[in-house]
Amino acid sequence: MKNKLVLIDGNSIAYRAFFALPLLSTNKGIYTNAVYGFTTMLLKVLEEEKPTHMLVAFDAGKTTFRHKNYQEYKGGRQKTPSELSEQFPFIRELLDAFNIPRYELDQYEADDIIGTLSKKAEEEDWEVKVFSGDKDLLQLVSDHVTVAVTKKGITDVDTYNIEALHEKYGLSPDQIIDMKALMGDKSDNIPGVPGVGEKTALKLLHEFGTVDKVLESIDQISGKKMKERLEENRDQALMSKELVTILRETPVEISISDLQLSEYNKQKISDLFKELEFKSLLGKFSDDSLEEQEMLDEEMNYEIVEEITPEMFVSPTALVVEVNDENYHNAPIQGIGFVNEKGRFYLSTEKALTSDYFKQWAKDPGQEKLTFDAKRAIVSLGWHEVDLEGVNFDLLIASYLLNPAESSHDVADIANRRGYANVQHDEVVYGKGAKRKIPEEDVLSEHLIRKADALFRLYEQVSEELKENSQYELFSELEMPLSVVLGKMERQGVEVDVNRLENMGKEVDEKLQRLGKEIHELAGVEFNVNSPKQLGEILFEKLQLPVVKKTKTGYSTSADVLEKLADKHEIIPKILDYRQLGKLYSTYIEGLLKVVNKESNKIHTRFNQAITQTGRLSSTDPNLQNIPIRLEEGRKIRQAFIPAQDDWVIFAADYSQIELRVLAHIAKDEKLIDAFNEGMDIHTKTAMDVFGAKEEEVTADMRRHAKAVNFGIVYGISDYGLSQSLGITRKEAAAFIERYLESFPGVKAYMDDIIQQAKRDGFVTTLLNRRRYLPEINSRNFNLRSFAERTAMNTPIQGTAADIIKLAMVEMAKRLESEGLETKMLLQVHDELIFEVPKCEVDVLKKIVPEVMESALSLDVPLRVDYSYGSTWYDAK
DNA sequence: TTAATCACGC
């Protein structure tokens, strides 16, 4: 078989890829677009060309032999953007993983290396193919050498052999040099002959053949101007010819036989693809290697415990309590695995739950436990009356703190990212969706053991990572204790007055039926009001109402659109009512009734501690953080939330303006700080400053605008967002924001500063070092960049507020305990805490709740807490 | 099963 050599101009292809693709980056902020483009091109070449030999040539250093004769060579060229140069090490790593030879040579360019090696190869009668983004390389074309030049993007190429070259330019390969010499090359700062472009160069060469011949025959050339130019630039043209001539005899130290391709290192490739988050390539390229990894290379011995003995338990122990249901409340425990210095052990649930040794060990705070999702283990064991204490490491929380944007916090993913590949994904073991099932015990036990083993082997490394980020304190002093507190709140649950909810349901349902009928009558046809599609057709086609906004799939029928049409047709208000009631019924009445525990009449939500990008909690199954409050009809739902015992009350305490206070502190804005220290109404104060009015001159409307701007600052909305919420134009909204920032120079300085910081570090932090990476902050895409900038401004504010209430919760739990109170903390809703309280403890709570919450963290402004209580959540207002 | 739309809270 004939040998086939592929030669790639590495720099040129990398440049191409960089400029052809959007500036991609990993969620840690490593730029990857050039590597990605390079990789796709490489894969395509390997597949389509099937070379036996291959080399990627790179330019070496700044100076080349060409600079000796012509110092301005490549002068005036823009410096390689750092976003690109950062990627070269990854490209080299990539090539090494593929075992593709790469080469650079001091004083020479990639072109010359390619020129030399292609010559050697054709002398041996090999077939050679060259890839570059640069047409200069066309001079290498011969019987044996074809050259592919990127056309558009990276994988789209024009391929030239002698015929194709002749067809395109009517030139031989050597004449390409002459053409370049006449034309010059702006990007390499090669002068050529001024006024001669491609057209003229081709005309001259077709007539005379070479630069030298052209210069010899100047008198035969038509056009006075052209003659003059050639005459004047004679030397320059000759020098240019020298510069563009690719050397075919450079002192390369490798021979073409060294370029033979060999097996590539699948493990390295897949590791690298993972690091660079090339998910599509990972799947396309190495699904078998992924399988292999899931098949796990290492044997893992473990003991299926028949009889539990105290010697099995030493500190620390990695513990896996497997609850296969997503919702761990009252769900069966599948099995228990643990790994420590004594060995690897699997316990059946029954054995564990009936063993005094196990229970004693579990509740001993001195026995350290390492877990993944501690709260899940604590709560599910709790439901079986087993206390779990001494959990001081949670891989889930650690991974979340290291990077909340990580798409998966599965043990296998976290472990794989750290080079530990001996654990399978839960999804692989259990299946997903309808196919989800519990495997045979041997498969199950091994999986648990492997997870525990991963935990045991990784916890020190991950703790170290937290320390490097100065996040260890946040982890061990705040989030770990918090997960215990949250576990207690979840298990405690909130009692629901089921009768009341059912009665409300009946009422709402009747109203809904009535409204539905009226809507159908007004429309003249029965249709599904809940279907945006059908509703759109009725409103905008049948009833011919003006179309305000469209969505991807049709007419928009959202509330803000309908409100604009409210006085156009009497059907509209009814639809809005219908929507509101429908939401109430399905989500808050039926939805809540569905999740009430029939025996206890309690609802047990789950607080997700590792999901939001800002550090807030979220709540699911059900979401108790979005129970209606704004509209009276919805607010009544809160009447169904009651204390679990007679003579108890619901006690609610909320931070007043916590985000704006945090802003005042972080931005060190004197005016804002003063306003809070003086206890002013912050929206009125904002209005005074923004509108330059006195306190008594501030109208309700001015205050409303100021409030919206404050809201925007806190949530990081755009001028567009503000314009929507105030019903003004975007320009007006932008002017508003502008005036706000002029009024609060400290805030302005903070906003500018934090964006710079984010650009520099790639992330922003809260006061307690919670971190959020913003890879898109340097994006060339306006939207992505703007979004990242708003996030940079907003996350430290919202995240610090989240830090503060979390601190308060941990402290509050301690305080309730130390004061020996019966009071139970039930819920957290971002800036408020809900308790159930025996009436006799209300007076104490009135004192300690504000005290604890207000002193959670000391800022340059006071924190203020309002509270109230009543017989239901509704009445705690 | 998944995507799109809508609505609720902070």
Added chain:
DNA sequence: GACGTACGTGATTAAC
């Protein structure tokens, strides 16, 4: 000037 606009959870419909 771009273009789609805080974060989450959940219900419903309509496509596959």
